[in-house]
Amino acid sequence: MPATQRNTVEKEPSPYTVRAQTPTVAEHRHLRTRAGLPPYPGEAAAAGLANSWHTVMAHHAGQAVGMARITGDGGCVFQIVDVCVLPEHQRRGVGRMMMAELLAELERRAPHGAFVSLLADGDARHLYAEFGFADAAPASAGMYLRPAAADPHRWMGFSGLCRQSPELQEQAVPAPRP
Known part of the structure; x- marks a missing residue:
């Protein structure tokens, strides 16, 4: 085989699409509940969605199968929240696609030196580590009120x-x- 030829494997296009889109309150509650997260009350979800810094949704065959958001003050502090994928679509790269889109938007718009955090549930920490997120402990501890x-x-x-x-x-x- 000549040195100029390469042995490449063509990758099939993903059946999933991820785009900047804010879910409706009903979609937000549905996706959170089906993914095993508790739904927020409708009024709280509406306010939270309206105040998102950036939101993406994943679709398969025209149906919403995942979402993820960035919240924060738009300058100093950002938090990645609501990363969820319907169970039947998990472990197919959907979460990875949404995270890549969120981080690309942070690269485009967030000021240099901004702090980005998230709370990792269970094994999702392995996905986030792929994107450079590290455990804050022991220097810091996640807390709630x-x-x-x-x-x-x-x-x-x-x-x-x-x-x-x-x-x-x-x-x-x-x-x-x-």
Whole structure:
């Protein structure tokens, strides 16, 4: 074989598309719930979506199968949130495609020196590590706030996640008593 020829394997085009798009509140709640994340109340989801810095959605055969967002102040601090893919489409590169699009947008628009963070659930930390994210511990610890409100369901926080996940129930901190 001449040195100028290469042994290449043609990669089939992905059946998935990822584009900048904000989901509706119904899509947001549906994708979060199906992916195993607790849905936010409609009013909270509407406000959060409207205040996103950048949002992407993944589609397969014209149907929404995933989403991911960047929130933050637009200058100093950004957080990647709501990275979720429907279970039947997981482990097919959809999360990787969405993360690549989010990070490309950060490269295009975020100021030099901006801080980008995320919370990694379970094995998703391996995906995020592929993009350069590192565990903040022991230098920093992720924390959350669950105010002692009159309505204990008003704030989701960690307790809301624990209601959805038996694995997290073991780690739950009891709510303070008034």
